[in-house]
Amino acid sequence: MTLEDIEKRIAAFKKERSPRRSRKRREHNETFPVFRGREAAPEADYTPIMPRREKKNNDDSPRWLRRTLLIGTSIGLIVIALGALFIFTYLSEPRGVSVDIYAPKDVTRGTPFEVSVNVTNNANMPLQNGSITLNLPDGLVALHASDPSIVSEKLGGVKNGSLTKRTYTLVPVGSVGASKRITVVFAYEVGAGSRFETDANQDVTVHDAAIRITAKTPNQVLAGSTFSFNLSYANVSDSDIQNASLEVDYPNGFKFDSASVEPSSFTNYWSLGTLAAHSTSTITITGRFSGASQSGISIPVKVSTTIDGKGYTIADDTVQITPSPSPLGLTILINGQEGYVARIGDTLQYAVRYQNLSGIALSDLTIRVMLTGELLNFSSLHTNGVYSPSSQTITWSSANMPALALVGPGGSGEVTITIGLKNQFNLQRLNDKNYYVRSNVQASSPSVPYYLSSSKTSAEVITDTKVSGAISVAARAYYRDALSQIANAGNLPPKVGQPTQFTIHWLLSDYANDTNTIKVSAPLPAGVRWTGVVKSNGDTSPQYDASSNSVVWSISKMTANRGVLTGPLEAVFQIEAMPDASEAGSYETILEKTQVTATDSFTGATLTSSADPLTTALPLDDTVSPAQGIVVQ
Secondary structure, eight states: HHHHHHHHHHHHHHHOOHHHHHHHHHHHHHOOOOOOOOOOOOOGGGGGOOOOOOOOOSOOOOHHHHHHHHHHHHHHHHHHHEEEEIIIIISSOHHEEEEEEEEOSSSEEEEOOHHHHHEEEOOOSOEEEEEEEEEETTTEETTOOOTTTEEEEEEEETTTTTTEEEEEEEEOOOOOOOOOEEEEEEEEETTTEEEEEEEEEEEEEEEEESSSEEOOOSOOBBBTSSSEEEEEEOOOOOSSSEEEEEEOOOOOOOEEEEESSSBTTTTTTTEEEOOOOOOOEEEEEEEEOOSOOOOOEEEEEEEEEEEETTTEEEEEEEEOOOOOOOOOHHHOOOOOOOBBBBOEEEEEEEEEEEOOOOSSEESSSSSEEEEEEETTTEEEEEEESSTTTTTTTEOOTTOOOOSSEETTTTTTEEEEEEEEEEHHHHHHHOOOOOOOOEEEEEEEEEEOOOTTTTTSSEEEEEEEEEEEEEEEEHHHHHSSSSTTTTTOOOOOOOOOOOOTEEEEEEEEEESSEEEEEEEEEOOOTEEEEEEEEEESSSOOOOEEEETTTHHHHHHHEEOTTTTSSOOOEEEEEEEEEEEOGTTTTTTTTOOOEEEEEETTTOOOOEEEEEEEEEEOOTTOTHHHHHHGBBBBO
């Protein structure tokens, strides 16, 4: 058997053992013939077999492309992981960075105390651009700071594993009993410049004041009598108080006479300098109250300190004094009234009544009345007292009034003064207003009741008599009125039964005081009608009131001396007049009497004035002769 025969048998055996595989290969070869150096059999020699439909693969891309995508995806995931690690490491807030604040829980008003701030960096990295900010509430101020309510300090770089300490000095200036919260903020940067903050708080309570103020007042204080009271101020703290000052706010009616320590300025301010720890000082103030008020009187007192050029109150109190009824009663009546409101040119009649209420006889009683006011006309003064021109004081004593030599218990009497006011105001400036006349009445006797600790029995009453201002109105009529830029039509002279137009001007002025609720009005005569043409240099203009057939101008307020030192308040309106036959040969009335009412803002008095009716005579219209105003047929 030859070698070729053996190969053919082996091939036949494989064909019998793998029919499916052989068929598949055959089908493949029939579909895609392979030429192995031999010529293929002609198509006519075999019958083509249709290939089996293979399962379609969705990924038709080449194997190299799939491999490239796989490698790219893997690299991207690695980059993302590294980026996340970077963000977590460098952009998240580091652990181990903290700020702590230490301050006493109880502090004393006016006494400095220290606040400690510790910054700890236990993170595994350094910090950049670190800064500390101390935020202070009202009532706490920082020493030596550009802004006493906030302290800011730059630390720069903060090494890892380091502890940074800072100390700040604060002064409580708020009220005692208040709780204050101090907040510290530590800001810093890490990595690529991300900025973070951490903070801490500490509450402190102002439990006491470094300075205590006490006052000692007399048991009996009489209105009009001189008395003294003591102000003691003590530094009860363990620290000196620098740049201290004392200020007393005197109420109305208190007249300062003297003090045991000369005031540094005015009569109520003392510069105390440094108040040593546990030191005490006293100032005695002497003065008197005017008036007969029985209500309590409050005198506020405060001690302040200056911190970096700014003053802060560190202690305050109020001296309470209740005047006792004076055993010498005084009453002033002006023209029979207690609250009389005067007018320019008035005559004032003063009646000063005195009465002994002490229960003992008062000897050598003296009464003095001082009159002040630039509107007083002293040339018209009439009194039975002794007048001193230099002090403008009238005095009564036993020398010129024997009844004052001894005034028994319950005894009383009266002295009188008559004086006139000037006939006009002297108005030179815009603030020349709110005039009044003051009468200061003082009565005293060397006799003192046993229950008073005083060198004399005295009383004082001050009365201010307000003077009302004035208001005036002027009414004018024109036919030719170029300045108002209102053209009037009609005949001149006026003709019976034919209309002629005129412009009416109202000019308002007030004197010495502001005025309010002003009303100007005038009725229209028969045959005269309102045309509706109106102008004004004020906020409002005249209006026609059909119910009263009147022209009415309402103004809310006017400032003092309008029309005196400045131009008047002016309004212009047009009317149309048609005379009837009864008015032929005479002047026609074109506006009835003008009246104005107003309220004086200073005195509350009602002010009035008026202007005469207007006719076709037109005396202020220089373009019209008197004859041209007479009505013709």
